Amino acid sequence: MIYLDNGATSYPKPEEVYKAHDYAFRKFGANPGRGGHTLARECARVIYKTREKMAEFINAKDSREISFTSNTTEALNQMLLGVIKEGDHVITSQLEHNSVWRPLEWLKENKRIKIDLCKHDEEGFIDIEDMERKINKNTKLIIINHCSNVFGCIQDIEQIGNLAKRKGVYLAVDGAQSLGYEKIDVQNMNIDMLAFAGHKGLLGPFGVGGMYVKKDVLLEPIKTGGTGSISESPDMPEQGPDRYESGTMNTPGIYSLGASLDYISEKGVDNIKKHKMKLVDKLIKEIGGYVTIYGPKELEKRGPVVSFNIDDKYSSDVAFILDTVYGIAVRAGLHCSPLAHKCFNTLEQGTVRVTPGLFNTEGEIDTLITAIKEIKGEI
Numbered sequence: 344m345i346y347l348d349n350g351a352t353s354y355p356k357p358e359e360v361y362k363a364h365d366y367a368f369r370k371f372g373a374n375p376g377r378g379g380h381t382l383a384r385e386c387a388r389v390i391y392k393t394r395e396k397m398a399e400f401i402n403a404k405d406s407r408e409i410s411f412t413s414n415t416t417e418a419l420n421q422m423l424l425g426v427i428k429e430g431d432h433v434i435t436s437q438l439e440h441n442s443v444w445r446p447l448e449w450l451k452e453n454k455r456i457k458i459d460l461c462k463h464d465e466e467g468f469i470d471i472e473d474m475e476r477k478i479n480k481n482t483k484l485i486i487i488n489h490c491s492n493v494f495g496c497i498q499d500i501e502q503i504g505n506l507a508k509r510k511g512v513y514l515a516v517d518g519a520q521s522l523g524y525e526k527i528d529v530q531n532m533n534i535d536m537l538a539f540a541g542h543k544g545l546l547g548p549f550g551v552g553g554m555y556v557k558k559d560v561l562l563e564p565i566k567t568g569g570t571g572s573i574s575e576s577p578d579m580p581e582q583g584p585d586r587y588e589s590g591t592m593n594t595p596g597i598y599s600l601g602a603s604l605d606y607i608s609e610k611g612v613d614n615i616k617k618h619k620m621k622l623v624d625k626l627i628k629e630i631g632g633y634v635t636i637y638g639p640k641e642l643e644k645r646g647p648v649v650s651f652n653i654d655d656k657y658s659s660d661v662a663f664i665l666d667t668v669y670g671i672a673v674r675a676g677l678h679c680s681p682l683a684h685k686c687f688n689t690l691e692q693g694t695v696r697v698t699p700g701l702f703n704t705e706g707e708i709d710t711l712i713t714a715i716k717e718i719k720g721e722i
Contacts, residue, residue, distance in 0.1 A: 345671045345707045350492055350520060350648055350678075350698030352542045352549065356603070363602035364548055367595035375592050376571030386594045393601035394584070400604055401537065402528045403555055410584040411553040411597055415519040416442040418538035418554035421587055422515050423447065423486065425562030426536070429454045431483035434512075436461055436469055437682040438491045443517060444682060447486075457481070463686075466639045467496035471506060478510050488517040490525060493683045493694065494638035495648030497525065504533030513560065519543055519552075521646060523607060524616040535560050541596065546701070547603040551596035556583055564589070615701055619647035622699040622708050629712040633719045637687055637694060650694035653719050658693035661718060665695075669714040673697050 346354050367389070375386035390411070398406040412418045423446040427433060433447060437460050450456045459477040462470040469487065485507050490497045500516055507514035515536040518527055522537075523544025529537055537555040541547035556562060564579050568589035573580050580586045607615065624642050626649055635652050639645040653661055662675030674696040677684050684690040697711065 345669075345703075345710060347697045347699055347703065347707070347711065348672050348674050349700035349703075350543070350696060351674055353544065353546050353700050355702055356546055356548070357606045359606050360547060360599050360603045364595055364599040367598040371594045371598060375594055377569075377591075386592075389594060389598045389601070390592055393597045393604070396601050396604045397539075397553065398555075400608070401522070401555060402530050404530070405558060407583055408555055408558055409553060410556065410587040411551060411592065412587075413550055413593070414542075414552040415517070415538045415540040416552075418552050419443055419515075419517060420446050421562060421565050422536045422538060422554060422556070423450065423484075424565050425587075426513060426515075426560065427454065427456055427483055430456065430481065432457045432459070432479060432481040434459050434461055434474060434477050434482060434485045436463060436487055437686045438463065438467055438494070438496070438680065439486070439488055439682065440492060440517065440519070441679045441681070442519075443486055443488070444680075460682075466644075467491055467494045467683075467687075468639070468644070469498055469503070471499070471502055474503070475506055475510070478506075478512060482510070482512050484513045484515055486515040486517070488520065489527065490521040490646035490648065491638070491680075491683060492520045492648065493678045493680045493696065494650055494687065495645040496639050497521065497644055497646050500527075500534065501532045507535075508533045520648070524612060524619055525646065526612055529555055529557075541600045541603070545600065545603050546606060547600040548596050551593050551600050554587070556587070558582075562587065566590070610701075616647075618701060619699050620645075622703055622705065623647050623649055625705060625708050626697060626699075626712065630715050633716055637689070647699050649697045650689075651697075652689065652692055652694055653715070655692065658695045661695050664718055665711075665714055669710070671711055671714060 371386045373382035373386050394406045394409045397409045419442045462473040504514050513535045516534050518537050519540040522539045535557045541551035542549050567579050570585040570589050572585045637650045658675040662673050665671040676693040
């Protein structure tokens with residue numbers, strides 16, 4: 344099997360991550376923060392160390408600004424449902440994942456918030472001037488994905504962050520598709536909240552994600568319960584991370600995420616990006632004359648995401664052939680982003696999405712190129 348669906352989850356993982364996960368399951372069996380004995384303290388220390396690594400990775404000022412969740416979806420829900428109040432105004436784009444769109448629609452229905460979708464060009468890049476025009480006195484939040492999981496366009500977060508700061512509006516960023524190969528500096532980009540996935544570009548395991556929440560941003564927790572701290576109070580702690588981490592933590596997953604962060608730091612984010620984009624460049628150049636490719640034309644403005652269609656054939660049919668005939672795993676359909684497909688006129692057809700990973704090779708891309716050309720000829 345040639346696995347080219349790393350936008351859904353990275354596979355395989357670095358060997359160091361497999362070993363870390365196995366080690367953690369065997370050695371860290373206690374409940375972190377829920378006891379004073381040696382093993383419980385060791386588990387808490389493991390989580391603290393990964394928190395420190397993540398804070399350094401995104402240049403957060405304080406590791407207490409990092410909270411761990413089960414995935415990006417939980418982090419985005421916590422950010423959106425935690426900061427937006429009744430009557431607030433939110434600005435977002437048509438390129439967002441359902442993890443953003445659905446909570447916003449729920450808030451619109453139940454909290455009577457107002458939502459504006461900012462304009463973008465034919466390649467998916469946000470019109471910053473239009474975004475600024477849409478800001479009003481009730482605007483609480485701008486929420487944008489860093490890299491589209493469908494079309495690969497990388498937004499200028501620093502420019503958006505400068506606008507948000509100047510206008511006194513919170514900026515939340517969905518970093519699920521970018522963190523791990525695209526550098527994110529929450530200080531320089533003026534990011535107030537950032538959601539991340541452990542299992543995608545960060546090369547970690549399933550079941551662990553998280554968020555950065557700037558210290559002066561206080562969210563209402565969407566779940567409450569035991570934290571191991573201030574247990575005498577009926578209220579949740581006033582500060583993160585405890586405020587957002589009720590319940591038993593995923594110690595093996597978080598420990599493994601720490602191992603993956605070490606691996607990425609050793610490899611270098613720039614080197615990882617260079618490898619992935621070399622494969623993307625090769626693929627686009629070879630199939631461009633045979634298929635319709637969506638998203639940015641300039642490689643420098645694109646992430647390692649290539650969405651395409653062959654004539655008017657359903658994307659699911661093409662993906663099925665790639666899987667069953669050629670042994671190549673890709674994603675097909677709407678990729679949980681229907682609004683993005685609507686504005687690119689691919690809502691009915693969907694797209695075939697190829698997302699190369701760190702461990703894919705040029706030879707595997709050559710096999711995919713040959714398969715696409717053969718499918719095109721047969722269709």
